[in-house]
Amino acid sequence: MDDASAWPEWPVCRVEDIDDPGASGFLVGDGDWPFRGFVVRCDGRLYAYANVCPHARRPLDMLPDEFLIGDGSMIRCSSHGAMFVPETGECVFGPCVGARLLRLEAREDAQGRVIVRAPASLRDERVSAWSGL
Numbered sequence: 001m002d003d004a005s006a007w008p009e010w011p012v013c014r015v016e017d018i019d020d021p022g023a024s025g026f027l028v029g030d031g032d033w034p035f036r037g038f039v040v041r042c043d044g045r046l047y048a049y050a051n052v053c054p055h056a057r058r059p060l061d062m063l064p065d066e067f068l069i070g071d072g073s074m075i076r077c078s079s080h081g082a083m084f085v086p087e088t089g090e091c092v093f094g095p096c097v098g099a100r101l102l103r104l105e106a107r108e109d110a111q112g113r114v115i116v117r118a119p120a121s122l123r124d125e126r127v128s129a130w131s132g133l
């Protein structure tokens with residue numbers, strides 16, 4: 001698959017369950033390599049990314065849902081401290097400056113759920129091409 005728009009949509013949480021600013025991790029798919037991602041809520045908008053750091057391909061959160069620094073202004077990878085802009089996923093500090101998180105489509109549906117378009121597996125071809133996993 002090379003077209004992210006062909007990925008399925010998944011309801012991953014409710015918008016009201018994420019602080020603003022805040023973030024929430026999710027896992028979709030049920031095979032050996034389920035896809036892990038996270039949603040960021042910032043100034044009333046939603047952003048979603050694969051939970052894979054472009055530096056060393058580790059999950060960003062050491063503790064569940066700990067994706068943001070204290071004031072919520074930046075996404076931080078807990079492994080080596082890379083900092084990413086929530087709105088773009090661009091790394092602006094740390095060992096992978098200029099690299100970007102893998103962005104996913106995210107929206108709120110009429111029922112107040114966060115809907116994310118994502119593959120069912122970390123082994124998806126487009127994800128593998130980005131991450132090398």
Ligand code: FES
Binds near residue numbers: 055058080081
């Ligand atoms: S794995 Fe994220 S900064 Fe190193």
